[in-house]
Amino acid sequence: MATALPLVGNRDVQARMVQVADGGRLHHACLFEGPEGVGKRTFALWLARYVNCEAATRPCGSCRSCTLLLAGTHPDLIVIGPDPERATAVISVQQAQELLGTLKLQRHSARHRFVILDPADLLNDESANTLLKTLEEPPAGTHFFLITARVASLLPTIRSRTQRIRFGPVGRAAMADWGQGRGLDATILAAAAGSPGLALRLAAGEAETRATLRAAVLGAIGQPLGKLFAFTEAEGKRDGGVNHAALAVDVVEELLRDTVYAANGKEPSGADPDANEQLRAWSAALWPGGNARMSQAVAVARDRLHLNVNGRVVLEALLAQLNLELSAATPR
Numbered sequence: 001m002a003t004a005l006p007l008v009g010n011r012d013v014q015a016r017m018v019q020v021a022d023g024g025r026l027h028h029a030c031l032f033e034g035p036e037g038v039g040k041r042t043f044a045l046w047l048a049r050y051v052n053c054e055a056a057t058r059p060c061g062s063c064r065s066c067t068l069l070l071a072g073t074h075p076d077l078i079v080i081g082p083d084p085e086r087a088t089a090v091i092s093v094q095q096a097q098e099l100l101g102t103l104k105l106q107r108h109s110a111r112h113r114f115v116i117l118d119p120a121d122l123l124n125d126e127s128a129n130t131l132l133k134t135l136e137e138p139p140a141g142t143h144f145f146l147i148t149a150r151v152a153s154l155l156p157t158i159r160s161r162t163q164r165i166r167f168g169p170v171g172r173a174a175m176a177d178w179g180q181g182r183g184l185d186a187t188i189l190a191a192a193a194g195s196p197g198l199a200l201r202l203a204a205g206e207a208e209t210r211a212t213l214r215a216a217v218l219g220a221i222g223q224p225l226g227k228l229f230a231f232t233e234a235e236g237k238r239d240g241g242v243n244h245a246a247l248a249v250d251v252v253e254e255l256l257r258d259t260v261y262a263a264n265g266k267e268p269s270g271a272d273p274d275a276n277e278q279l280r281a282w283s284a285a286l287w288p289g290g291n292a293r294m295s296q297a298v299a300v301a302r303d304r305l306h307l308n309v310n311g312r313v314v315l316e317a318l319l320a321q322l323n324l325e326l327s328a329a330t331p332r
C-alpha cells in the first residue's frame with residue numbers, strides 16, 4: 001500500500017524523501033527550502049515519525065514512538081527555533097553549544113534522532129560556526145533538518161554542507177481541492193498564492209474580523225445617527241475600505257438571517273446571549289416586511305460596492321435603513 005503523504009502539493013518531493021528514507025539513505029543534513037506555509041516543517045516532523053514508527057503501516061500515530069513524537073516529548077527529537085532569551089530573533093551560540101552537549105549523549109530509544117532548526121536562517125555567524133563540524137559529520141543515526149523560506153540568508157558554509165530539498169508553492173488545482181474540503185472561499189485561496197498555511201491564517205483572521213464586526217454592528221445600530229455615521233466612517237476606511245465594507249455587508253446579512261431564524265423559533269447563530277436577546281428584539285420589529293426590505297437593501301449595497309461606490313457611503317445607507325426599520329417598529 002502506498003504511504004499516505006502528509007502535504008497537499010509537492011507530491012514528488014515527498015515521495016522522493018520517503019523513497020530515500022526507505023532505502024536507508026536519508027542524508028544527515030537536509031535543507032528544506034521553499035515558500036512560507038507550504039508544509040516544510042510539517043513534513044520534517046512527519047518524516048521523523050515515519051522513520052521511527054514501530055508499526056507496519058507508518059507512521060501509525062499510536063505506537064510509543066509516534067505518541068511521544070506527536071506530543072513533542074520524544075527525547076530524540078530536538079526542535080530549535082529563535083532563542084527565547086534574546087530580544088532579537090536569533091538561534092544563539094548558547095543554543096548551538098547546548099545542542100552539541102545533547103548530541104554527545106546516547107540516543108534514547110529512537111532508531112534515528114532528528115534535530116530540526118526552524119527557521120535555519122536565524123543562525124548567526126557564531127552559532128552557525130559552532131555547528132559546522134557537527135553538521136558535516138553528526139553522530140551516527142542523527143539527522144539535521146534545516147528549514148527556511150529565505151535560503152539566501154544562510155551562510156554558504158552551511159548551505160554547502162546540506163542536501164537541498166526544494167519545496168514549491170502548491171498548484172492552483174491542488175489548492176482549490178484542498179480549500180474546498182475546508183470550506184475556504186476562492187478569494188482567500190487566491191490571496192494565499194499557493195501557501196495552504198497562509199490560507200488558514202487568512203481564514204482565521206477573517207473569522208476574527210467578522211466576529212468583531214458583528215459585535216460592532218450590533219452596538220452601533222440603535223445609536224443616534226451621528227454615532228452610527230462615526231462607526232461607518234471608521235469601518236468604511238479600514239483595510240482599503242471596499243473589502244472591509246463588503247465584509248460588513250456580509251455581517252449585516254448574517255444578522256438579518258439570524259432575525260429570520262428567531263422569527264421562526266430558532267436560535268440565532270451567535271454565542272453571545274445578550275446579542276441573541278437583541279436579535280430576538282430585532283426580529284420582532286423586522287419580521288416579515290422589514291426583512292424583505294432589508295434583504296433588498298443588502299443586494300443594493302453589494303451592487304454598489306461592486307461598482308466601486310465608496311464603502312463608507314454604502315454602509316451609511318445600509319445601516320441607516322436598518323436603524324430606521326428598527327426604530328419605526330419599536331414604539332408600540
Ligand SMILES: [Zn+2]
Pocket residue numbers: 052053054055058059060061062063064065066067
Ligand atoms: Zn507509530
